[in-house]
Amino acid sequence: MGEQLATADILQKYGTGAARAETPAQPWLESLRTGARERAAAAGLPTPKQESWKYTNLRPLEKLAFGPRSQDQIGIDRLPNLLPQGQSARRLVFVNGQFRADLSTRAALPEGVRAGSLANALAEDGAGLKDLLGRIANGDGEDQAMLDLNTAFVSDGLFLHVAVGVRIDLPIEVIYLGTAPREPQAFHPRCLIAMEENSSAIVVEHHAGIGGGAYFANHGCEARIGERAELRHYKVQAEADDAIHMANVHVEVGAGGVYDSFALTRGARLSRNEVRVRLEAPGAECHLNGVYMLRGDQHCDNTTAIEHLAPETSSREVFKGVLDDRARGVFQGKIVVHPKAQKSDGHQLSKALLLSDSAEMDAKPELEIYADDVKCSHGATAGDMDPDALFYLRARGIPEATARHMLIEAFLSDTINSLAAKGLCPALMSSVGHWLSDAATGDAP
Amino acid sequence: MLEIKNLHATVGGKGILNGLDLTIGAGEVHAIMGPNGSGKSTLSYVLSGREGYEVTEGEVAYQGRNLLEMEPEERAGAGVFLAFQYPVEIPGVPNTTFLREAVNAVRKYKGAPTLDPMAFLKVLRAKIKELQVPDDLLKRAVNVGFSGGEKKRNEILQMALLDPSLAILDETDSGLDIDALKTVADGVNAMRAPDRSVLVITHYQRLLDYIVPDRVHVLAHGRIVRSGGKELALELEKTGYAGFTGEAA
Ligand SMILES: Nc1ncnc2c1ncn2[C@@H]1O[C@H](COP(=O)(O)OP(=O)(O)OP(=O)(O)O)[C@@H](O)[C@H]1O
Ligand SMILES: [Mg+2]
Numbered sequence: 001m002g003e004q005l006a007t008a009d010i011l012q013k014y015g016t017g018a019a020r021a022e023t024p025a026q027p028w029l030e031s032l033r034t035g036a037r038e039r040a041a042a043a044g045l046p047t048p049k050q051e052s053w054k055y056t057n058l059r060p061l062e063k064l065a066f067g068p069r070s071q072d073q074i075g076i077d078r079l080p081n082l083l084p085q086g087q088s089a090r091r092l093v094f095v096n097g098q099f100r101a102d103l104s105t106r107a108a109l110p111e112g113v114r115a116g117s118l119a120n121a122l123a124e125d126g127a128g129l130k131d132l133l134g135r136i137a138n139g140d141g142e143d144q145a146m147l148d149l150n151t152a153f154v155s156d157g158l159f160l161h162v163a164v165g166v167r168i169d170l171p172i173e174v175i176y177l178g179t180a181p182r183e184p185q186a187f188h189p190r191c192l193i194a195m196e197e198n199s200s201a202i203v204v205e206h207h208a209g210i211g212g213g214a215y216f217a218n219h220g221c222e223a224r225i226g227e228r229a230e231l232r233h234y235k236v237q238a239e240a241d242d243a244i245h246m247a248n249v250h251v252e253v254g255a256g257g258v259y260d261s262f263a264l265t266r267g268a269r270l271s272r273n274e275v276r277v278r279l280e281a282p283g284a285e286c287h288l289n290g291v292y293m294l295r296g297d298q299h300c301d302n303t304t305a306i307e308h309l310a311p312e313t314s315s316r317e318v319f320k321g322v323l324d325d326r327a328r329g330v331f332q333g334k335i336v337v338h339p340k341a342q343k344s345d346g347h348q349l350s351k352a353l354l355l356s357d358s359a360e361m362d363a364k365p366e367l368e369i370y371a372d373d374v375k376c377s378h379g380a381t382a383g384d385m386d387p388d389a390l391f392y393l394r395a396r397g398i399p400e401a402t403a404r405h406m407l408i409e410a411f412l413s414d415t416i417n418s419l420a421a422k423g424l425c426p427a428l429m430s431s432v433g434h435w436l437s438d439a440a441t442g443d444a445p
Numbered sequence: 446m447l448e449i450k451n452l453h454a455t456v457g458g459k460g461i462l463n464g465l466d467l468t469i470g471a472g473e474v475h476a477i478m479g480p481n482g483s484g485k486s487t488l489s490y491v492l493s494g495r496e497g498y499e500v501t502e503g504e505v506a507y508q509g510r511n512l513l514e515m516e517p518e519e520r521a522g523a524g525v526f527l528a529f530q531y532p533v534e535i536p537g538v539p540n541t542t543f544l545r546e547a548v549n550a551v552r553k554y555k556g557a558p559t560l561d562p563m564a565f566l567k568v569l570r571a572k573i574k575e576l577q578v579p580d581d582l583l584k585r586a587v588n589v590g591f592s593g594g595e596k597k598r599n600e601i602l603q604m605a606l607l608d609p610s611l612a613i614l615d616e617t618d619s620g621l622d623i624d625a626l627k628t629v630a631d632g633v634n635a636m637r638a639p640d641r642s643v644l645v646i647t648h649y650q651r652l653l654d655y656i657v658p659d660r661v662h663v664l665a666h667g668r669i670v671r672s673g674g675k676e677l678a679l680e681l682e683k684t685g686y687a688g689f690t691g692e693a694a
Contacts, residue, residue, distance in 0.1 A: 386533075386535075387496065391495050391496065391517060392587075393543070394494075394517040395495075395518075395529075396547035396551075397521035397550035397551040398550045400516070406546065410537025414536070
């Protein structure tokens with residue numbers, strides 16, 4: 001257990017920038033926050049003594065002293081581009097966790113789709129969200145202090161609801177900007193997604209920093225994927241160099257439903273993506289994929305936990321990373337196959353390319369299998385760039401730096417190109433390209 | 446074109462080349478034959494600049510320049526081409542992309558304008574037709590899952606595209622069927638020109654029926670132990686290397 005903080009301290013330390021006052025008082029919401037706050041205070045920040053935080057130390061977070069809320073003036077011209085114009089159904093922009101209607105688009109969405117600010121949804125229809133918010137991401141389970149911290153300050157973020165049978169092809173684009181022009185900032189965006197039966201949607205999150213500065217983005221997300229529904233949940237994390245990024249994603253998948261996620265990490269000094277999926281009914285499926293590219297002293301932790309709770313459920317995971325300088329990558333993948341989950345399969349792969357002797361990769365697969373008729377596998381590799389391949393390219397006249405870039409892109413590209421939402425691959429590959437060209441200009445964090 | 450003097454080289458601390466001398470004039474085709482492990486591939490790697498192949502003595506002049514001082518990519522840019530005995534598989538890099546990068550990199554060295562993807566594709570189409578390379582090999586990742594013969598054809602395709610001044614073919618004939626052997630030989634013969642030299646490493650006299658060499662050398666224990674005209678290959682076919690390895694040991 002981490003050092004215990006008094007409730008008041010937690011509030012003071014991490015809550016100063018949170019937008020609590022702006023949501024109308026609702027007793028259920030207040031008690032949700034209070035409960036989480038108390039749990040977070042009792043637990044304290046996770047420490048490496050806890051098994052699921054063995055490789056990730058939050059000391060840099062403890063060292064930050066957050067100031068009162070301050071924001072840069074951000075005009076629409078400063079929004080980072082990921083998806084080309086016209087390639088999203090709607091673009092929602094959050095600055096330091098708060099919805100900015102002025103930066104967002106208001107394009108009409110198909111009937112049955114609600115996509116907007118959670119704060120607005122709470123203001124308009126608080127009672128309607130009472131049974132959704134905090135139900136799946138509820139703080140139960142091991143070491144959930146970061147989620148509790150998020151819930152303690154829940155106020156705004158993405159709210160997406162897709163009604164029975166409604167399918168939208170263009171992605172909902174969510175841009176989360178962090179900015180700390182004066183003192184460090186802390187914010188806790190919460191994303192709530194409900195996909196009803198037979199619905200489908202794509203959510204693309206783009207996390208970026210504007211104007212530098214240290215900030216702590218502590219995301220919480222919960223998604224319910226109904227029967228035969230599909231959610232593609234893709235994310236590009238390109239936070240500011242001094243940022244700390246945490247994401248706690250909790251998903252429940254119904255019969256024949258698909259949760260397909262992808263996380264590209266190249267920003268923040270310290271980050272963790274924690275994704276917990278419950279495959280609740282027969283035929284439920286999840287694909288958890290990611291690539292990360294780190295240099296300098298960056299640290300990125302991808303932690304996943306998949307529970308196979310019903311027969312014929314399946315999970316696929318591929319995480320690939322490139323680590324340069326003193327960067328450190330962590331992959332923890334837990335797969336639990338419960339006794340009822342016969343004829344299920346779970347496959348997991350972690351691969352890291354180490355570009356420097358000081359880079360480090362820690363991979364910890366954990367398979368717990370309580371059913372006999374299942375297929376599970378895992379694999380983890382970490383190694384240097386293939387010197388034979390590098391020489392072959394150079395022997396054909398390709399300069400060494402270009403050859404290295406080609407091999408890094410090649411290493412990451414199959415994970416990106418095999419994503420289900422094909423249309424997003426070029427944008428994601430160009431994000432890889434950005435990271436590579438940062439290296440060329442010596443712009444290491 | 447190429448002048449190698451008293452070349453000594455080690456791999457992993459082990460001496461492999463032990464005072465090798467070889468001179469290849471412009472426009473000439475030379476063949477090197479020799480027993481397994483005698484240092485033929487080592488020579489080809491030293492000439493193309495592979496890491497781990499340390500030259501401890503001797504010198505190599507290529508077109509009057511000190512070849513050993515140049516990076517592998519500079520050597521390629523200056524017109525040195527090695528067809529690998531074991532071409533390397535590179536998952537994730539499409540063959541066409543690789544070929545275009547290589548062609549444009551070498552064009553840059555030569556001061557020629559680079560080709561845009563459309564222009565390159567035109568050049569590529571013409572070459573694969575000429576060399577009878579299956580279309581399908583272009584879309585796949587470099588050498589990945591290629592058959593032995595397909596890999597060798599891909600090497601020859603690269604040679605034809607890069608238009609080298611000195612081509613070193615390390616057992617390009619091994620693993621080729623008879624038709625492919627003819628195609629490869631035709632490809633090499635088509636490149637024979639007064640300003641281009643070829644070094645063919647082979648175990649089989651048969652290839653030399655198609656690519657007729659000006660000189661044949663026997664490499665044993667890391668040095669050239671005998672040189673002669675094309676008839677030397679025929680003699681070796683009959684007698685084997687026994688006589689040479691003995692005297693060099
Ligand atoms: N990395 C290495 N470490 C130690 N010895 C090596 C290494 N690479 C090659 N050798 C040795 O160097 C010697 C020459 O190898 P080389 O590949 O040049 O032979 P070759 O003449 O091309 O043989 P082949 O006809 O079988 O292709 C061999 O004895 C080989 O085992
Ligand atoms: Mg050899």
